Amino acid sequence: MTAPGSTVDRRHFFKTAAAVALPLWGSSRLLAAQQSAVASGRLTGSLVVLNVGGSNVLCSSADAQGLVLVDSGAAVPASQLRAALQGVRQDAKVQTVFNTHYHAEQTGNNETLAAAGARIIAHEHTRQWMCTDYWVPAANRYEKARPKAAWPTDTFRVTGSLETGTERIDYGHLPLAHTDGDIYVFFRDSNCSRLVMSPRRFVTRCSTTSPARGSVVASMRWTRS
Ligand SMILES: [Zn+2]
Secondary structure, three states: OOOOOOOOOHHHHHHHHHHHOOOOOOOHHHHHHHHHHOOOEEOOOOEEEEEEOOEEEEEEOOOOOOEEEEOOOOOOOHHHHHHHHHOOOOOOOEEEEEOOOOOHHHHOOHHHHHHOOOEEEEEHHHHHHHHOOEEEHHHOEEEOOOOHHHOOOEEEOOEEEEEEOOEEEEEEEOOOOOOOOOEEEEEHHHOEEEEEEOOOOOEEEEEEEEOOOEEEEEEEEEOOO
16 A cells, blocks of 8 residues: 555556546445555545545645545544645645545544644534434444534535636535535536435546546555445
8 A cells, every 4th residue: 555645656647547437336345455456546736535544535735725525534633644745745744535425434633733723614404423423324323423623614505616726616516416415516726526426326526537548547446335
């Protein structure tokens, strides 16, 4: 596994992503192998995918004011999170975090990042799930509400847009997706998006579009929820 924050050879990264795209649908063993193979990688000059606690986190360094993250990853010690971020920016400062939905793999480090001053953006339904105890039928138990320190600080219902440094970021609700609060986050100036889709098994992916080659998948990671 590549250490968090480091980059992988770009050619290998593209090759790995292409090799695991569609054939892996439905195979948990291969999913696990692919997860360790693509631990982190640089997509563009300002976008990096980090492995945080086994979950991928998209990290933008387009703004000198601080990093922008898409998802905060599965919960890890603050020192481990900082080490991952320092691979991109020495002071590890994060200004904004998007949560693509409410599950722990996407929101596990919200508390740490919010305490350090980050704004956390999510769909209104994501915040509602995180604020409330809820019943999990498959596990026959209640899931406790998350601590207030982890709750999104900014919510929206349909779409939004953000200017950060050299990057314009558009985001919006994905109805009928993995949860009722899934969102996409589109880095317009990098032609890179992160989104969650599929009703039963969700997919998190970053893709870039090359004018010369059409739509090119630069990084794709398949994860069970
Ligand atoms: Zn999930």
